[in-house]
Every structure is written in C-alpha cells, then in structure tokens.
Amino acid sequence: MTAAVTVAGQVRIDGRALFPPIRLQLAPGLWTALLGPSGVGKSTLLRLIAGLPIGGVFEGRVENRQPVALMAQDPGLLPWLTARQNAALGARLRGERPDAARLEAILHRTGLADHAGKLPAVLSGGQRQRVALARTLMEDRPVVLLDEPFAALDARMRMAMQDLAAAVLAGRSVLMVTHDPAEAARLADRIFLLTEDGLTEEPVPDTSPPRRAADPGAFACQAALLARMIEGVPG
Numbered sequence: 001m002t003a004a005v006t007v008a009g010q011v012r013i014d015g016r017a018l019f020p021p022i023r024l025q026l027a028p029g030l031w032t033a034l035l036g037p038s039g040v041g042k043s044t045l046l047r048l049i050a051g052l053p054i055g056g057v058f059e060g061r062v063e064n065r066q067p068v069a070l071m072a073q074d075p076g077l078l079p080w081l082t083a084r085q086n087a088a089l090g091a092r093l094r095g096e097r098p099d100a101a102r103l104e105a106i107l108h109r110t111g112l113a114d115h116a117g118k119l120p121a122v123l124s125g126g127q128r129q130r131v132a133l134a135r136t137l138m139e140d141r142p143v144v145l146l147d148e149p150f151a152a153l154d155a156r157m158r159m160a161m162q163d164l165a166a167a168v169l170a171g172r173s174v175l176m177v178t179h180d181p182a183e184a185a186r187l188a189d190r191i192f193l194l195t196e197d198g199l200t201e202e203p204v205p206d207t208s209p210p211r212r213a214a215d216p217g218a219f220a221c222q223a224a225l226l227a228r229m230i231e232g233v234p235g
C-alpha cells in the first residue's frame with residue numbers, strides 16, 4: 001500500500017487564516033470526498049497537493065507527495081483543439097503518443113464520440129466538463145484530484161459519469177471536492193467537512209462505493225451531511 005498523501009497546516013490570504021491548522025490525509029487507493037462552504041479553501045488544498053501556486057501563504061507541509069492528475073473546476077480546454085485533442089492533451093504535452101484505443105474508449109464512455117471532432121466553443125457546458133473528465137481519466141497517475149467534476153451534468157449523465165470515474169479510477173487515491181452531499185455519500189470511502197472552524201471527518205455508509213442512488217445508507221449519510229453543512233444557518 002502506498003503512503004497516504006497528507007496536507008497539514010493552514011493557509012493565510014492577506015494575513016487572515018482561512019481555517020485553523022488541519023491535517024487532511026487521503027485514503028490510499030480509495031475515494032475521499034471534501035465538502036465545505038464556498039471560499040473556505042477546498043480548491044486551494046487541491047492546488048497544494050498538486051504543487052501548484054495558491055493565492056495565499058501556506059504554513060505547513062505536504063507529505064508523501066505523488067504524481068497527480070488534477071481536474072480543476074474550470075475545464076481549461078484549449079480553444080483551438082478539438083474535444084479529442086483536448087482529451088489527449090496530457091500525452092501530447094509530454095511529447096508522447098496518446099494511447100489511441102484507450103482515447104476512443106474513453107471518448108465513447110464519456111458520451112463524446114459524436115462530438116470528438118468539435119472545438120470547445122460549440123460544445124455545451126456539460127460536454128466541456130466531460131472533455132475535462134476524459135482528459136483526467138486518460139492520465140495514469142496514482143493520485144487524482146477532482147474539483148466539482150460532475151457539477152455541470154444533468155442527473156442521469158452525472159450518475160453515469162460517477163460510475164465511469166469510479167470504475168476507471170479504481171485503486172487510485174482520489175480526492176473529490178463537491179458541494180453535493182448525495183455525490184459524497186454515493187462515491188466516497190471517507191468524507192471530510194472543511195469549515196472556518198477546521199476539518200471534521202463525517203460518517204460514511206457501511207457499504208462499498210459506488211453505492212446505488214437508492215441505497216438507504218447513502219440516503220441517511222446524505223441527510224446527515226446536509227444537516228452538518230447547514231448547521232448554524234438561520235431558519
């Protein structure tokens with residue numbers, strides 16, 4: 001079993017700490033979900049683990065850093081490349097030939113086969129997000145960081161893409177930021193909630209992910225998470 005990637009410390013933006021010192025450990029080979037209010041620093045934690053610059057000062061360390069694939073909130077597609085070329089971008093940037101069979105299979109499984117020759121400008125928001133997902137699934141990395149990866153998808157497509165990601169990324173250490181407690185309850189082996197008060201680990205269902213949409217344990221987990229997420233909200 002590979003050592004767990006861990007981010008420990010705190011982040012200051014303009015001198016103000018976003019949250020008290022935390023220690024977030026990814027479950028090796030499993031899915032970890034991270035929820036929390038907008039602006040609390042979830043994407044910043046992903047960028048720290050990816051070794052990318054952040055908008056503030058990090059006081060702490062990242063332990064057991066490993067090669068990552070990052071799917072950022074913004075699909076970040078190159079506008080002059082087709083969906084297929086964008087999906088294969090990682091290999092091209094490394095000067096490698098993309099695995100053509102794998103590329104076509106992933107384009108097919110992300111529902112992009114009929115759109116693979118189109119430029120991002122003529123794709124819908126959900127199609128663009130699926131190109132970014134396809135690009136991430138093409139990468140063969142031990143750690144995969146997903147920032148709200150299914151947020152732009154309709155309910156049916158979202159569930160299909162969740163199942164696809166769970167299958168393709170089996171055995172990877174995945175950290176997924178999401179605002180959707182149902183998504184966390186369906187996909188995660190471990191769930192954390194980050195707030196201005198710190199990081200807490202939340203209970204997960206006792207079944208293995210990906211869970212059925214109607215799984216009673218996932219429903220109960222979703223309800224409990226929602227209650228935790230709106231604690232202190234008036235009304």
Ligand SMILES: Nc1ncnc2c1ncn2[C@@H]1O[C@H](COP(=O)(O)OP(=O)(O)OP(=O)(O)O)[C@@H](O)[C@H]1O
Pocket residue numbers: 013018036037038039040041042043044045054055056073
């Ligand atoms: N490049 C930057 N320069 C300055 N401040 C930044 C920069 N990037 C992020 N921030 C600030 O850092 C804080 C945390 O941002 P971050 O994107 O990590 O939040 P988040 O929890 O992912 O939010 P959301 O759920 O809305 O995506 C926010 O207050 C944001 O304004």
